[in-house]
Amino acid sequence: xxxxxxxVRKLVKRFGQTPVLQDIxxxxxxxxxxxxxxPSGSGKSTLLRCLAFLEEASEGMITVNGEALGFFExxxxxxxxxxxxxxxxxxxxxxxxFQQFNLWPHMTAxxxxxxxxxxxxxxxxxxxxARAMAQLVKVGLENRAGHYPSQLSGGQQQRVAIARAxxxxxxxxxxxxxxxxxxxxxxxxxxxxxxxxxxxxxTMVVVSHEIGFAATIGHQIxxxxxxxxxxxxxxxxxxxxxxxxxxxxxxxxxxxxGASMLA
Amino acid sequence: xxxxxFNLLVQASAWTIGISAISIAIGFLLALVLSAALLSGKxxxxxxxxxxxxxxxxxxxxxxxxxxxxxLPFIGLNVPSIVAAIIGMSLCTAAYQAENLRGGFExxxxxxxxxxxxxxxxxxxxxxxxxxxxxxxxxxxALVNEAIMILKSSSLVSVVGIVEITRMAQDLxxxxxxxxxxxxxxxxxxxxxxxxxxxxxxxxxxxLPGGAK
Ligand SMILES: Nc1ncnc2c1ncn2[C@@H]1O[C@H](COP(=O)(O)OP(=O)(O)OP(=O)(O)O)[C@@H](O)[C@H]1O
Ligand SMILES: [Mg+2]
Numbered sequence: 479x480x481x482x483x484x485x486v487r488k489l490v491k492r493f494g495q496t497p498v499l500q501d502i503x504x505x506x507x508x509x510x511x512x513x514x515x516x517p518s519g520s521g522k523s524t525l526l527r528c529l530a531f532l533e534e535a536s537e538g539m540i541t542v543n544g545e546a547l548g549f550f551e552x553x554x555x556x557x558x559x560x561x562x563x564x565x566x567x568x569x570x571x572x573x574x575x576f577q578q579f580n581l582w583p584h585m586t587a588x589x590x591x592x593x594x595x596x597x598x599x600x601x602x603x604x605x606x607x608a609r610a611m612a613q614l615v616k617v618g619l620e621n622r623a624g625h626y627p628s629q630l631s632g633g634q635q636q637r638v639a640i641a642r643a644x645x646x647x648x649x650x651x652x653x654x655x656x657x658x659x660x661x662x663x664x665x666x667x668x669x670x671x672x673x674x675x676x677x678x679x680x681t682m683v684v685v686s687h688e689i690g691f692a693a694t695i696g697h698q699i700x701x702x703x704x705x706x707x708x709x710x711x712x713x714x715x716x717x718x719x720x721x722x723x724x725x726x727x728x729x730x731x732x733x734x735x736g737a738s739m740l741a
Numbered sequence: 742x743x744x745x746x747f748n749l750l751v752q753a754s755a756w757t758i759g760i761s762a763i764s765i766a767i768g769f770l771l772a773l774v775l776s777a778a779l780l781s782g783k784x785x786x787x788x789x790x791x792x793x794x795x796x797x798x799x800x801x802x803x804x805x806x807x808x809x810x811x812x813l814p815f816i817g818l819n820v821p822s823i824v825a826a827i828i829g830m831s832l833c834t835a836a837y838q839a840e841n842l843r844g845g846f847e848x849x850x851x852x853x854x855x856x857x858x859x860x861x862x863x864x865x866x867x868x869x870x871x872x873x874x875x876x877x878x879x880x881x882x883a884l885v886n887e888a889i890m891i892l893k894s895s896s897l898v899s900v901v902g903i904v905e906i907t908r909m910a911q912d913l914x915x916x917x918x919x920x921x922x923x924x925x926x927x928x929x930x931x932x933x934x935x936x937x938x939x940x941x942x943x944x945x946x947x948x949l950p951g952g953a954k
Contacts, residue, residue: 532855566861574859580852583951584874594860597870626951639856646860 481544483508483650483681484529489538491524491705498524499705502538506650506698509679513692516702517728522685525702526654529683530574531565542568543649573643577655579635581627587614587638588623591645599646613641617671633664637671644675651675653684689729693717701725746913747926753909754930760823760905761892764830768891769884771831772838773873779843790839797836803897805829810901826898834891841883845876878949885942889935906930 482505491499499521506512506529514522527533529540531548537557540547547568552558560568581590592610595601601609614620617637627635636656643651653672657665669691676682676695686692692699692713699716701709703724709716716725778790797805806829813820813828849872857867877884899908910927914920 530859532858562863566863569859570861572859574856576852576856578852580850580856582853582856582871582875584878584949585951593870594857594862597866598861628951642856642860 480508482506483543484683485541486525486529487539489525489528489535489540491521491528491533492536497705499528499535502707504700504707504710506681506683508681510697511676511682511684511695512698512700513696514683514685514700514702515687515689515692515728517731520702521705522702523654526652526683526685530572530652531569532574542571570646571649573646573648573651575636575639575643575651575653575656577659579627579632579639579659581635581639581642583627586624586626587619587630587634587641590627590638591642594642594646610641610645613645614638616644616674617641618667631664632660633667636660636668640668640671640675650681650683653682653686655685655687658687701728703728746917746919746923749913750906750909750923750926750930753904753906754934756903756905757892757895757907757931758934760826760830760898760903761888761895763827764834764895765888765891767827767831768834768838771835772842775835775839776842776846777868779839780846793832794836794839797833798840802829802833802894803900805833806897806901822901823903826901826903830891830895830898833894834887837887837890838884841880841887842876845880845883846872848879849875878951881946881949882942885939885945888938888942892935892938893931 484504484506486502486504486506489499489502489504490497502525504525514525516522524533528535529547531540534548539549539551539557545568546560548565549557549559581587582593585593588607588610591613592603592606595606595609596603599606611620611623614623617640619634619637619641622630622634622638625634627638630638636659640651640656656672657668660668665688669688672682672684672691673695684692684696694713696713698710699713700707701716701722701724708724709722720726721729775790775793778786779794781787800808806826809829809832810822810825813825853871853875854867857871862870895905896907898905899911902908904912906927910923914923917923
């Protein structure tokens, strides 16, 4: 057994008094695609955002390739926050793709992808742009390098966002419903890029309503319901009948398309 | 009314434009600092900024100018009246621009900042590379508006003895007994200046990177 890429232990997340995630224990295997599924409001995005340290867990620990993310347990067994610089270092192993793309509107596609190389990593402009261009080629957008986000379709914007994350050579990529803000005819191009990435052996964590994608590409499926991880396992096991009653209900109620596909 | 009189008014407009432009620029820099203080989340910075803004937004510019004009010599600073005028106008527009900028910074979508956090920006880099350019884009129309307000308000600096358009018009009107022609000409000159600024603003907005073309 190799070390998991991310390991989550006894994670609890509360917003104010309301617990949103409870007792989450999860290992994200390296080089595999892990999918988080579950009903709306079950805490999928919150869990993913905790993995990116965009939300701070209220309790519990997260390690990324063995290094504590955000909090660590000090000599007196207390939970202590890491300094900001160290958090940035651990987080640099992680790339994030958002539902709303979140491209910077004042920069071109090439600018979005090369920006962090230049600003954060002090790569000279020419080299940064060459590396950014290579990423745009990878997502099939080399001829859109000079376009601003407002001049790109949703699918193109999301592919630029993927290229932006990949430009920093992350070890792990997190995706929060990367296709759900897209028109149906544009989801394919984004899923194709994600499939290619998976085939290259990228460690991926994907929150998705595309149950078909999860079932075919995912190596590990985790089903969240009301802030708890109900099931984690290989798709063949998780989706095999008889299913867990909550999962059955979820597939029936929320995902007519996916459910019929798996029926 | 002779061409010579009209020409005197046009020449005086250099003062109107000059004082306004310098005040807008200084006011903008002050406003950046003020809005950063407002959003710092620290009462130590926020409170004085709030006080500054409510003072300069709550007291008429005319009173501010007279106060500064008389206060500076009183505390031993004998500066030319042009300096007093610029100080007064800068402080006043800084208060308004700070409120605009604060609104702009608050409207920067959180996701854009999170995307920058994820690729390793420090808070300072997020501020300079993401928040400032986006907030500027969002507040640009308000900034153009403020520039026009300041151009018109600059007529008030005539009270500290600066011969800009309005003061020149008053002087000429009383010496030539042609008040209607002269004040109409002054109005026309203001109109042309403000209209040009509005037009330049509209072009500028379109030229901003990433704006809707
Ligand atoms: N910033 C926040 N403050 C307070 N409550 C929040 C916040 N973010 C999320 N929540 C709550 O946490 C719960 C889980 O939300 P989350 O966005 O993680 O769900 P989700 O599984 O991603 O849902 P969806 O499929 O609709 O995206 C919801 O009840 C939501 O209202
Ligand atoms: Mg969500």
